[in-house]
Amino acid sequence: MQKVQIVCVGGLKEAYWRQACAEYEKRLRPFAQFRIVELSESRLPENPSPAQIEAALQKEGKQILAACGSGVIVPLCIEGKEMDSPSLAAYLQKAGVRGAGRISFVIGSSYGLVQEVKQAGQMRLSMSPMTFPHQLTRVMLCEQIYRAYEILNHGKYHK
Template sequence: MHISILAVGRLKEKYLVDALQEYLKRLRAYARVEIKEVADQGYNEGISAALEEEVKKKEALRLEKHIKQDTLLVALDREGEELTSGELADWLSSLALRGKSHVTFLIGGSLGLTREIQSRADRRLSFSRLTFPHQLMRVLLLEQIYRSFKIIKGEPYHK
């Protein structure tokens, strides 16, 4: 399976980069995983809702340049569907059985994703109704993908 993660913004914090690299290393045994970062759009705090939409549109255009035609697109969205780790594992396993070998996860910037790019997604997933920093979501997503493959293979993993 080939998994792409398209994310807005660059990881700068060393502890997050280290965690990201650790999960990428662990995942090599199960899937080909790549992360593509696109530049975030700068803005000032307290901007209007209309300007927030403009920021998200510019970021979405950058993401869309990297979305491959044949991929199954998954948008991470606080209002998306919540799954357990076991349900995520079952879903990933079912994709392989249905011949879906490429999955792309989208992680928006600090303002999120546009409604247009969310509606383009084949699935919208939420990790929680809580808000997480978009940089941290990369690590959380990789950990859950890793956990999913451990579940799929019946291998032990801490709970």
């Protein structure tokens, strides 16, 4: 069974976001060993300097890479590749065939991701050219991972 995780900086404050992620986590159980890893966001002053932001991103990047460990890393970033749901399903399938022990999707903080995390990725993924709150992005990603497995297993969820 494929291991898939979402590694994200920061938590979900509102209960409805947590409930949505929990629902997709439950739905994914038959298809993959799925988990969400929440890392602490670096504390920054109200108006941080570029150097403070870079230092925070470096610190978060080290935590992210440690949490990802070995396997495929897929950072989410605006310059990433946009793909439709069947293409994401095919990507997950190919990663499994190539022997990827784990696939880690990475959602950074509100300041994004440090370059080292992006470079560690086998593919950079963009959900859209639009900007979304990180909480919504996490729910959308959970849904798309679930949809991908439904596609691969010829389920009725994806029409």
